[in-house]
Amino acid sequence: MTERLYYADSLLLDFDAQVVGHGEWDGHHSVILNRTAFYPESGGQLGDRGSLGGLEILDVQADANGQIHHLVAGELPEVGTQLSGEIEATRRRQHMALHTGQHMLSRALLDVANAPTVSSRLGEHNCTVDVSVEELSEEKAWEACSLVNEVISEDRAIRAYVPDPAVLASLPLRRDPKVENEIRVVDVDGFDMSPCGGTHCLSTAQVGLVYVRSVERNKGGARVNFSAGQRARLETSLDGHRLKALSDRFSCGPEGVKDAIENMQSALKEANARANQMQKLYAASYVERLLQTCGETARLVASIPGADPALLKQLSQQVVAKRSDAVVLLAGVVDGNRNVLIARGENSDFDCGRIMKILGEQNNGRGGGRPELAQGRIPTGGSWDDLVQAALEALA
Numbered sequence: 001m002t003e004r005l006y007y008a009d010s011l012l013l014d015f016d017a018q019v020v021g022h023g024e025w026d027g028h029h030s031v032i033l034n035r036t037a038f039y040p041e042s043g044g045q046l047g048d049r050g051s052l053g054g055l056e057i058l059d060v061q062a063d064a065n066g067q068i069h070h071l072v073a074g075e076l077p078e079v080g081t082q083l084s085g086e087i088e089a090t091r092r093r094q095h096m097a098l099h100t101g102q103h104m105l106s107r108a109l110l111d112v113a114n115a116p117t118v119s120s121r122l123g124e125h126n127c128t129v130d131v132s133v134e135e136l137s138e139e140k141a142w143e144a145c146s147l148v149n150e151v152i153s154e155d156r157a158i159r160a161y162v163p164d165p166a167v168l169a170s171l172p173l174r175r176d177p178k179v180e181n182e183i184r185v186v187d188v189d190g191f192d193m194s195p196c197g198g199t200h201c202l203s204t205a206q207v208g209l210v211y212v213r214s215v216e217r218n219k220g221g222a223r224v225n226f227s228a229g230q231r232a233r234l235e236t237s238l239d240g241h242r243l244k245a246l247s248d249r250f251s252c253g254p255e256g257v258k259d260a261i262e263n264m265q266s267a268l269k270e271a272n273a274r275a276n277q278m279q280k281l282y283a284a285s286y287v288e289r290l291l292q293t294c295g296e297t298a299r300l301v302a303s304i305p306g307a308d309p310a311l312l313k314q315l316s317q318q319v320v321a322k323r324s325d326a327v328v329l330l331a332g333v334v335d336g337n338r339n340v341l342i343a344r345g346e347n348s349d350f351d352c353g354r355i356m357k358i359l360g361e362q363n364n365g366r367g368g369g370r371p372e373l374a375q376g377r378i379p380t381g382g383s384w385d386d387l388v389q390a391a392l393e394a395l396a
């Protein structure tokens with residue numbers, strides 16, 4: 001079995017090894033080494049990248065037997081070859097910060113919010129800790145985050161080791177081990193002790209920063225989205241720039257953005273209410289005008305600029321309520337689209353769905369509906385009266 005060098009030294013980024021075999025992982029050929037400093041994807045942490053014998057490492061995975069597979073770009077080096085491996089440092093350091101940050105955040109969530117971690121994921125772009133409490137407020141999560149950052153400032157030592165079983169039994173582990181033998185403990189001095197086989201920082205200061213982005217509900221529990229290290233520093237600075245851009249738009253400081261948005265929302269609500277009121281008045285007078293044009297056929301054809309499908313429906317309902325033998329063929333152009341609504345009163349036997357279908361076919365549009373009511377959309381261009389006339393002729 002491959003010796004895992006990263007257990008003893010998570011900052012070992014160069015190593016020499018011998019190819020002892022070729023394997024297969026998920027349909028790809030892999031290189032098996034006698035020893036490796038490459039961390040394989042496991043325990044919610046992504047695998048390392050870098051190079052092996054000059055070949056680019058595409059992925060590192062461990063199979064069910066614990067064998068580590070190095071997937072490389074290019075032809076596999078022969079069994080027996082001595083080669084050197086180089087771990088991509090920035091990615092490894094980022095993973096160390098995220099992984100250590102996750103341990104500390106899980107501990108803080110337990111201490112501050114009594115929220116035990118059930119699982120965690122350290123993704124390429126997003127990291128999460130899932131906890132088994134139904135309600136976790138953002139305030140509590142931020143409190144936990146701030147406790148973590150205090151411990152980061154204290155620059156406490158972090159030690160990873162495999163204790164004797166007797167010693168292990170006496171340790172206050174935060175969670176149960178997932179393996180039975182050779183249980184490795186990660187000890188954040190005086191703060192957290194968890195069983196883990198990942199790569200961690202050597203002191204809390206190396207984590208740099210933990211940043212809780214948000215809390216959301218998740219399958220009966222709560223999910224905390226967080227980041228750490230360089231990624232957290234980038235995200236906080238990006239968020240700061242975004243907030244600055246927003247506050248510039250509102251001509252206020254960052255602390256005034258919330259009030260400015262609330263004021264805008266209430267002004268928008270008032271404006272919408274006024275617009276609805278105006279629309280009702282407009283609709284009522286428009287219906288009267290439509291009804292005056294209604295002759296023997298009781299057929300009303302009108303194109304109303306700016307009328308959306310909701311207004312078209314409102315108008316048609318008011319017309320057929322006043323004249324039960326009417327057929328209403330309305331169009332409204334909004335944002336370059338011609339919306340069509342066709343409706344009939346209860347004493348009409350006109351087939352609205354059928355004429356909508358014909359209108360669609362004749363004009364490269366689409367739509368349909370029931371005999372009583374049909375809706376659709378056709379391209380603008382041509383007079384609405386002419387289009388209706390052509391469709392009525394085809395219907396006859």
Ligand SMILES: [Zn+2]
Nearest residue numbers: 099196197198
């Ligand atoms: Zn860990």
